Amino acid sequence: xxxxxxxxxxxxxxxxxxxxxxxxxxxxxxxxxxxxxxxxxxxxxxxxxxxxxxxxxxxxxxxxxxxxxxxxxxxxxxxxxxxxxxxxxxxxxxxxxxxxxxxxxxxxxxxxxxxxxxxxxxxxxxxxxxxxxxxxxxxxxxxxxxxxxxxxxxxxxxxxxxxxxxxxxxxxxxxxxxxx
Amino acid sequence: xxxxxxxxxxxxxxxxxxxxxxxxxxxxxxxxxxxxxxxxxxxxxxxxxxxxxxxxxxxxxxxxxxxxxxxxxxxxxxxxxxxxxxxxxxxxxxxxxxxxxxxxxxxxxxxxxxxxxxxxxxxxxxxxxxxxxxxxxxxxxxxxxxxxxxxxxxxxxxxxxxxxxxxxxxxxxxxxxxxxxxxxxxxxxxxxxxxxxxxxxxxxxxxxxxxxxxxxxxxxxxxxxxxxxxxxxxxxxxxxxxxxxxxxxxxxxxxxxxxxxxxxxxxxxxxxxxxxxxxxxxxxxxxxxxxxxxxxxxxxxxxxxxxxxxxxxxxxxxxxxxxxxxxxxxxxxxxxxxxxxxxxxxxxxxxxxxxxxxxxxxxxxxxxxxxxxxxxxxxxxxxxxxxx
Numbered sequence: 001x002x003x004x005x006x007x008x009x010x011x012x013x014x015x016x017x018x019x020x021x022x023x024x025x026x027x028x029x030x031x032x033x034x035x036x037x038x039x040x041x042x043x044x045x046x047x048x049x050x051x052x053x054x055x056x057x058x059x060x061x062x063x064x065x066x067x068x069x070x071x072x073x074x075x076x077x078x079x080x081x082x083x084x085x086x087x088x089x090x091x092x093x094x095x096x097x098x099x100x101x102x103x104x105x106x107x108x109x110x111x112x113x114x115x116x117x118x119x120x121x122x123x124x125x126x127x128x129x130x131x132x133x134x135x136x137x138x139x140x141x142x143x144x145x146x147x148x149x150x151x152x153x154x155x156x157x158x159x160x161x162x163x164x165x166x167x168x169x170x171x172x173x174x175x176x177x178x179x180x
Numbered sequence: 181x182x183x184x185x186x187x188x189x190x191x192x193x194x195x196x197x198x199x200x201x202x203x204x205x206x207x208x209x210x211x212x213x214x215x216x217x218x219x220x221x222x223x224x225x226x227x228x229x230x231x232x233x234x235x236x237x238x239x240x241x242x243x244x245x246x247x248x249x250x251x252x253x254x255x256x257x258x259x260x261x262x263x264x265x266x267x268x269x270x271x272x273x274x275x276x277x278x279x280x281x282x283x284x285x286x287x288x289x290x291x292x293x294x295x296x297x298x299x300x301x302x303x304x305x306x307x308x309x310x311x312x313x314x315x316x317x318x319x320x321x322x323x324x325x326x327x328x329x330x331x332x333x334x335x336x337x338x339x340x341x342x343x344x345x346x347x348x349x350x351x352x353x354x355x356x357x358x359x360x361x362x363x364x365x366x367x368x369x370x371x372x373x374x375x376x377x378x379x380x381x382x383x384x385x386x387x388x389x390x391x392x393x394x395x396x397x398x399x400x401x402x403x404x405x406x407x408x409x410x411x412x413x414x415x416x417x418x419x420x421x422x423x424x425x426x427x428x429x430x431x432x433x434x435x436x437x438x439x440x441x442x443x444x445x446x447x448x449x450x451x452x453x454x455x456x457x458x459x460x461x462x463x464x465x466x467x468x469x470x471x472x473x474x475x476x477x478x479x480x481x482x483x484x485x486x487x488x489x490x491x492x493x494x495x496x497x498x499x500x501x502x503x504x505x506x507x508x509x510x511x512x513x514x515x516x517x518x519x520x521x522x523x524x525x526x527x528x529x530x531x532x533x534x535x536x537x538x539x540x541x542x543x544x545x546x547x548x549x550x551x552x553x554x555x556x557x558x559x560x561x562x563x564x565x566x567x568x
Contacts, residue, residue, distance in 0.1 A: 027184055033358060034357070035358070036352055036357075039211065039212060039295070039296075060446035060449055060527070061443045061446030061447075061526070061527045062352065065526045066528070
């Protein structure tokens with residue numbers, strides 16, 4: 001199993017955090033992982049992008065082209081997400097912010113209302129964790145069955161009070177992916 | 181087995197250095213290596229180790245000179261334009277036979293260039309980037325694990341051979357995160373003695389030492405450089421490292437280091453899925469370069485495709501290796517595929533370039549701009565196969 005994922009959104013949406021949480025959880029599930037954030041000169045804003053690969057064998061190129069799955073968190077990252085998506089890729093879009101329909105018809109699209117689900121839990125900042133839950137459910141790449149324990153070592157102790165909401169967000173994302 | 185931790189390449193270089201016993205770090209921030217000094221600042225100061233954010237790269241490398249002369253395991257890091265600034269100091273360190281570790285997390289050039297990954301500093305790193313006759317060891321990590329392991333080892337190699345050792349990474353290796361098993365930390369008391377170092381002579385009773393690269397007596401200077409080159413010969417005989425994969429089965433061997441070797445590995449897997457056997461040869465030491473290994477492949481009539489994030493630099497070492505084999509260049513042709521300016525080659529375009537070579541659609545790489553098969557000076561740049 002190798003799951004190559006391309007993640008994109010705008011700076012501040014937690015794209016980089018989502019990628020890091022994804023590979024950290026994967027590493028704890030015993031998988032090989034690699035994560036490359038496209039870094040720019042911006043202090044804030046701009047498009048945040050990351051190449052993320054999890055696999056049960058050694059990973060060659062860390063650069064994701066022909067992605068198996070693509071996460072699009074904002075409307076201005078839809079075009080680049082579609083461009084990187086491989087044949088029959090799975091495209092997960094944050095339907096609260098991405099209103100346009102993808103141009104490509106050969107890919108499977110899952111619309112997840114990440115922002116509104118996160119707001120229902122109490123914090124729009126965890127929209128990225130909603131998406132991570134949906135990504136795990138839709139791809140089957142990660143089980144996330146030990147995610148509660150994984151979060152305890154992923155987040156520094158000063159942030160542990162936020163873990164319950166993050167867990168709810170992951171669960172909400174999984175449910176949304178099942179129902180989508 | 182110790183637990184895997186998730187780290188950036190830059191952080192793994194820093195932690196590898198600390199575990200090797202680096203007690204003095206001097207640096208200056210520059211993208212894409214700034215996490216390295218940031219990590220050092222965070223972890224060295226609480227341990228009362230020496231961390232200085234210097235006023236410039238030039239100051240930092242000269243502080244390394246001072247700390248290394250005093251016997252410390254000293255280190256600096258930067259990215260391409262910053263490493264250019266350090267070249268005078270690196271020449272002095274080599275001339276004074278001082279061990280240290282220098283990290284270059286390459287970005288695109290020339291000049292200020294861009295901040296994205298590149299491999300355009302190969303010539304500078306492997307040919308003695310400053311003035312005078314010298315070399316130093318150059319190690320090229322391909323992943324976060326090797327960032328930690330090779331940096332850890334770099335300090336030992338530097339002490340063993342009394343010379344700077346450079347870690348030549350690039351922006352992708354520095355910025356990417358992977359799982360890494362860290363080497364156990366060195367006990368400082370176990371590090372080799374440095375009886376040549378300056379300072380500390382107060383209570384030891386040993387004579388004063390003098391560390392310098394200057395010598396105004398031509399015969400003496402000539403002898404010291406000759407002696408150093410004897411050491412280089414010994415290094416070339418004992419420290420060359422490379423990894424070859426599937427090279428016996430394949431007619432065409434992809435050659436790359438660092439990020440390019442990872443991409444080439446991806447192209448090799450894609451080829452395999454199409455029933456095409458490709459080999460992969462990855463030099464881990466860029467100086468000394470594994471010429472003998474290349475020559476051995478050439479003697480077997482293998483073809484080469486060098487993959488680099490540059491206009492073609494390591495490819496010249498591959499051509500030298502083929503030249504040492506005694507077979508003609510036509511019997512073991514060396515091709516080149518490169519992307520640059522911050523562009524990273526992808527596995528599809530490397531595979532396409534490999535297919536071009538196998539189908540005879542691309543011309544071998546020639547050193548210089550004259551395509552000798554067409555006569556001198558014509559078709560400037562036509563030797564740059566782009567795999568189209």
